[in-house]
Amino acid sequence: MTTPDAPSPDAAPDATVTAERRLHPMSWLFVLVQQLKQFVLPLVALLVFGRGDRNELWPLIGVAVLVVLSLWQYFTYRYGVAGDRLVVRSGLFERSLRVIPFARIHNVALQQSALHRVFGVAEVRLESAGGSKPEAQMRVLKLEDALALEALVRHRGATATESSSEPESTTLLALPFGEIVRLGLVSNRGLVVVAAAFAAIVQISQRAVMDTFRSVGKWLFGFAGEHHFGLMQYVVSALALVLFAILVLRGFSILLALLQYHGFRLSEIGRRLTVERGLLARWRTSASRRRIQAWTLTEGTLHRLLKRRSLDVDTAVAEEHQQQRALRELAPIATPADCDALIEHLLPRAGWTQLDWRALPTSNWWRLVLPTIPVVIAITIAASWRFGAWGLLALAWLPWAGFAAHRRARRMAYAANAEIVAVREGWWTRHWRFAELDKLQALQLTRSPLDRRCGTATLHLDTSGAGALSPPLRVRFLPHDDALALYASLSRTLARRPLRW
Amino acid sequence: MADHDEAAAAAIPPADWHPLPDRARLPSMLTPMLPFAIPGLVAGFVLAGVFDLWLAPPVLALVGLAIGAWIGLKHYRSTFWRLDADGLAVRRGRMWQRETRVPATRVQHLDIKRGPLQRQRNLATLIVHTAGTRHSAVTVPHLDAGDAERLRDLLARPIEANDADDDA
Numbered sequence: 001m002t003t004p005d006a007p008s009p010d011a012a013p014d015a016t017v018t019a020e021r022r023l024h025p026m027s028w029l030f031v032l033v034q035q036l037k038q039f040v041l042p043l044v045a046l047l048v049f050g051r052g053d054r055n056e057l058w059p060l061i062g063v064a065v066l067v068v069l070s071l072w073q074y075f076t077y078r079y080g081v082a083g084d085r086l087v088v089r090s091g092l093f094e095r096s097l098r099v100i101p102f103a104r105i106h107n108v109a110l111q112q113s114a115l116h117r118v119f120g121v122a123e124v125r126l127e128s129a130g131g132s133k134p135e136a137q138m139r140v141l142k143l144e145d146a147l148a149l150e151a152l153v154r155h156r157g158a159t160a161t162e163s164s165s166e167p168e169s170t171t172l173l174a175l176p177f178g179e180i181v182r183l184g185l186v187s188n189r190g191l192v193v194v195a196a197a198f199a200a201i202v203q204i205s206q207r208a209v210m211d212t213f214r215s216v217g218k219w220l221f222g223f224a225g226e227h228h229f230g231l232m233q234y235v236v237s238a239l240a241l242v243l244f245a246i247l248v249l250r251g252f253s254i255l256l257a258l259l260q261y262h263g264f265r266l267s268e269i270g271r272r273l274t275v276e277r278g279l280l281a282r283w284r285t286s287a288s289r290r291r292i293q294a295w296t297l298t299e300g301t302l303h304r305l306l307k308r309r310s311l312d313v314d315t316a317v318a319e320e321h322q323q324q325r326a327l328r329e330l331a332p333i334a335t336p337a338d339c340d341a342l343i344e345h346l347l348p349r350a351g352w353t354q355l356d357w358r359a360l361p362t363s364n365w366w367r368l369v370l371p372t373i374p375v376v377i378a379i380t381i382a383a384s385w386r387f388g389a390w391g392l393l394a395l396a397w398l399p400w401a402g403f404a405a406h407r408r409a410r411r412m413a414y415a416a417n418a419e420i421v422a423v424r425e426g427w428w429t430r431h432w433r434f435a436e437l438d439k440l441q442a443l444q445l446t447r448s449p450l451d452r453r454c455g456t457a458t459l460h461l462d463t464s465g466a467g468a469l470s471p472p473l474r475v476r477f478l479p480h481d482d483a484l485a486l487y488a489s490l491s492r493t494l495a496r497r498p499l500r501w
Numbered sequence: 502m503a504d505h506d507e508a509a510a511a512a513i514p515p516a517d518w519h520p521l522p523d524r525a526r527l528p529s530m531l532t533p534m535l536p537f538a539i540p541g542l543v544a545g546f547v548l549a550g551v552f553d554l555w556l557a558p559p560v561l562a563l564v565g566l567a568i569g570a571w572i573g574l575k576h577y578r579s580t581f582w583r584l585d586a587d588g589l590a591v592r593r594g595r596m597w598q599r600e601t602r603v604p605a606t607r608v609q610h611l612d613i614k615r616g617p618l619q620r621q622r623n624l625a626t627l628i629v630h631t632a633g634t635r636h637s638a639v640t641v642p643h644l645d646a647g648d649a650e651r652l653r654d655l656l657a658r659p660i661e662a663n664d665a666d667d668d669a
Contacts, residue, residue, distance in 0.1 A: 129632065316632065441607050441633030446599040462633035472635070487602070494604035495587035499632070 020080035020089075021145065023138060024121045027077075028070035030140045033115070035066045079138065084156055086126070088136050100135050102156040104128045106291045107317045107326045110146050110284040117282065122146040126153065127326060129316035129464065150286060154272050168269075172342060173331050175264040183261055183333040184254030186302040186310075193252045261332055266342075273346075275327055287327040289346055290500060291315050294435040294463040296470050297339055301428050309339045316465040326465075347420065347436070355415040355422060364454055364477040365402075365409035372401045404428070414475045416486060418493075421461060423475055433473050435463045437493055438500050445487050447480075457483035461490070518581040518592065524622040525643035529577035531618070532642070534569035541565025582641050584652060589629060591641050601639050605659045607631050613649050625649035629656065 039062070077090045086105075088098040107127040116122055124146045125134040141149065175183070184190075262279035274286035294314040303309055310333050317326035330346075331339055343352045376397050383391030407427040415422045422434035444460040451457055460474040478486070521529065542565065545558030579595040588605040592598070612628040619625060625646040629639045644652070 441631040442604075442636040442639065443602045444599055444636055445602075446597065448597050452598075460635065462631070462636040464632040464634065466634040487600075491587045491590075491602050491604055495606060498606050 020078045022078050023074055024119070024140050024142050024145070025074070026119050026121065027140045028067070028074045029119075030116070030121070030123070031070035031073050032066055034139065035070065036063070039066065077138075079136070081152065086136065086152075098136060100126065100128070102153055105135065105153050107285060107287045107315055108150045108153050109286075109326070110150065110282075112143075112278075112282040112284075114280045116140060117280075122284075124149060127317040150284075154269065154286075169267045169274075170269075171265055171267045172273075172345065173264075173266040173334060173338065175261060175332065179333055180257050180261050180264070181254055182306050182308060184257030185250060186300060186306065186308070186333065187253050187257060188249075189256040189260075190249035190252030190254075193256060194249060264332060266330055273327060273330070275329070285327050287315055287317075292327075292346070293439045293465045294433065294470070294473060295343070295347075297343075297432040299336075299430045303333075304430075307335060308333045309336050310334070311339045311342060312470070314463065314465040314467060314470060350420040350434075350436070351417060352420075352434075355417065355420075357413040357415045357422075357424065360409070360412045360414070360475070360477045361456070361479060362406070362409045364456060365406040367450060367454070367477070368405035368408055369398070369401050373398070376401070409477075412477065414478070416490070421473070421490070423473055425471065431471050433471050435461065435473055437490070438497055439463050440490065440494055441499075443487060443491055443494075445483060451480075455480050459483050459487055517585070518583045519648070521577055521580050521643055522624070522645045524645075525624055526574070526577050528616075528618050528622065528624060528643050529580075530570045530573035533573045533576070534566050537569035537572070538562050538565035541568075577643075580642070582644070582652075584655060589639070589641075589652065589656060591639060601636060603629050603631055603636075603639050603656075605656055607633075608656050608659065611653045611656055613653055615646070619643065619646075623647075627652055 072092070073090070076092045077088075079086060079088045081087070082099070084103065085099050085101045088096075088100070090096050090098075105126050106129050107125075109125040109127065110122045111125070112122045119140075120143050121140040122143050123140050124136075124138040126136040128135045138146070138149070259279045259281075261277050263282075264275070264277040267274050267276075268289075271289050272286050273289055274284065276282065276284045292313045293316055296312045296314075297309055298312070299309045309331075310329070311331040312329050313327065315326045315328075331342055334342070340353055343350075376394060379397075380391055380394040383394050385391070404427060408425070411424065411427055411430065413424045415424075418437070420434050420436050421440070422432060424430070424432050440461050441464055442462040444462070446458045446460065447456075448458075454477075456477045457480050458474060458476050459478055460472065463473060466472070475483070475486075541561040541563075542558055545561035548554050548557040548561070575595060576593070579593060579598075581592040583590045583592075588603050588607070590600060590602045592600045609630045609632050611630065614626040614628065615624070616626075623646045624643045627641045627644055627649045629641075631637055631639070641649075641652075
């Protein structure tokens with residue numbers, strides 16, 4: 001058996017690996033915790049069935065195997081720098097050598113759970129574009145080592161991390177307590193908690209849920225029945241209940257926002273953006289400014305009441321299940337002026353505040369109503385079935401939908417200049433979606449039969465890493481001639497500019 | 502009707518838009534046949550089970566096949582591609598027209614697929630991958646095999662130039 005300490009000759013194809021480093025000595029503990037999370041069901045099963053067989057050692061053996069595996073990973077995992085690339089070696093029998101050029105790393109994420117912070121360590125993930133897994137994942141490094149690695153990526157391997165050439169870190173946005181409370185108010189995170197709690201209770205015991213429902217029902221209706229509530233009392237108590245539910249949800253939302261966004265700071269070192277946040281668990285994620293693929297500025301109704309907006313970005317890092325892997329929220333909540341200033345600062349050549357917004361013809365407003373009509377009809381039919389003629393009241397939604405569609409059509413606009421292309425949509429909830437021309441990947445011009453009748457077309461602009469939930473970068477109801485002109489000019493520009501991502 | 506004229510105009514595109522070769526008609530018709538026949542068959546079996554109509558499954562499967570073939574034929578007639586200085590453009594659909602353009606600088610990698618029927622008819626399917634999300638793979642089905650390889654080689658050239666740039 002080769003000793004794991006011996007540097008293997010094939011470790012660095014072109015340059016010698018300087019000073020290989022290991023994970024933190026306690027890393028086995030965190031690997032173990034991670035694996036226990038995965039194996040918690042089998043282990044519980046072992047515990048349950050093991051007890052039946054009077055063989056209580058089985059789960060312990062399982063844990064022991066996991067401990068050995070975790071230690072194994074600690075002893076075989078090491079990383080080092082070879083020129084402009086990072087070399088990660090792992091495994092002993094099945095050896096793996098991973099060479100990651102620094103220039104290919106799009107995102108560096110440091111994650112510290114409460115347990116990590118007790119030991120002063122952090123989990124590091126290096127991400128490249130695409131791919132469902134991180135390019136490299138160090139579980140775990142000492143915090144200083146993690147920050148040093150992040151600096152290394154920032155300098156693309158030029159090792160002068162201690163030298164004075166380090167540019168100053170400037171804070172672009174910090175969220176004080178009041179802003180985080182506002183963030184909690186506008187977000188629906190509380191709903192997630194309630195849904196998760198509900199799912200957990202259902203998982204644990206379905207009877208508990210039924211009993212709870214029954215007792216609540218008994219309390220409500222029994223109470224109501226005893227006192228012979230009139231219609232007014234019913235309405236008042238229902239309103240009170242709804243109000244209470246909203247308050248509880250918002251309370252949860254604020255609590256969650258505090259947990260996740262406490263101490264939020266967006267800072268810039270050189271060309272790299274870093275976001276730090278979190279109360280108990282801390283996240284620190286950083287990416288180069290040019291890795292940003294597309295931008296979304298949103299303003300919901302509550303945002304507007306509080307005079308705030310939020311600014312999100314897409315990076316090319318594929319995010320599937322873990323939401324906190326990549327740089328995503330530049331400004332979870334900020335005043336419109338701050339958002340604009342941030343965009344101006346990060347896209348200095350785009351002229352964001354002086355964009356020449358071109359409105360789209362309002363005459364197409366009725367097409368925005370079309371998707372709601374089948375839904376309204378279905379609801380009307382269902383309601384009439386249940387409540388008779390009263391069900392027709394559902395049709396009253398249509399005039400409102402028409403009004404809203406008209407308002408939406410009036411706000412729809414697009415802008416394109418030599419640097420960016422931007423789309424604005426929405427009325428109650430508004431969003432602005434934009435991307436640099438260099439970041440566009442493909443164009444699509446579509447015309448439905450309705451489009452042909454109205455003399456319009458839809459232009460879809462595809463960017464990398466666009467989440468399923470982020471609004472699409474597309475211009476609807478664009479007059480056909482304008483669409484053709486924009487399409488042609490964009491495709492010419494894209495063909496001349498190389499992809500930089 | 503204005504609609505009809507436009508549809509006809511789309512069917513006879515300018516000279517530099519290439520239609521699919523005649524040999525592609527049969528494979529184009531076959532491709533959507535099964536996806537339509539299977540729901541027909543399932544619906545047929547449901548009808549047969551509920552109303553005791555033993556004829557339903559074969560009849561509905563045949564109807565599905567016919568609809569699939571008809572749709573395939575329409576796809577075949579309304580698919581055009583074009584390669585110009587800017588890159589590759591693919592035009593598909595007649596009712597719902599869509600023209601997708603992949604600039605040559607944005608091509609990530611290229612695939613050529615050839616099924617047995619395509620090999621027999623000297624056809625190939627070209628798939629152009631970009632780093633995008635919604636249009637990350639643009640497919641040109643049932644191209645002439647020679648065209649497909651020529652397109653692949655022409656579109657692959659900027660990638661190599663780009664990579665050489667990166668490493669410099």
